[in-house]
Amino acid sequence: MTTSVTHCSATPHRPDPQTTPLPADPRAPSQARRAASAYLHRTQPSLAPDQHADVLLIVSELVTNAVRYTPGPCALTLTTTAHGLDVAVTDTSCTEPAPRTPDLAGGTGGLGLHIVDDLGARVFTEPVPGGKCVHAAFEDV
Numbered sequence: 001m002t003t004s005v006t007h008c009s010a011t012p013h014r015p016d017p018q019t020t021p022l023p024a025d026p027r028a029p030s031q032a033r034r035a036a037s038a039y040l041h042r043t044q045p046s047l048a049p050d051q052h053a054d055v056l057l058i059v060s061e062l063v064t065n066a067v068r069y070t071p072g073p074c075a076l077t078l079t080t081t082a083h084g085l086d087v088a089v090t091d092t093s094c095t096e097p098a099p100r101t102p103d104l105a106g107g108t109g110g111l112g113l114h115i116v117d118d119l120g121a122r123v124f125t126e127p128v129p130g131g132k133c134v135h136a137a138f139e140d141v
Helices: 028-043 049-069 112-118
Strands: 018-022 074-080 084-091 122-128 131-139
Touching (some): 028 049, 049 084
Antiparallel strands (some): 074 084, 084 131, 122 131
């Protein structure tokens, strides 16, 4: 009798990153949310509903900032990492985002980066050719 042994890989399979090009107009946040929702259902099926909603809110905030404050199109890239999920928005500005005092009376914003931070994502920015990439990294998603 012959016995075969199957060895499991030390690292589980992670799906390929998903990049979604987005227009530089008000349609971008909703397109980004739809793309992110599909990715999450495919790659993170056990994600709790509140975590799913948190990720979609962060996607919306980062893409809204890219459309509002940068010229040109942007792109959303979602990557499942060994420890969680990386939400990355690339845009055509080299200016690093900075939190500002929210305008609660005039409606001009200022809440986006505060929301991302409050939801527990680690935010960092990296320069890329022709602009920057803003990341919101979730661990243990």
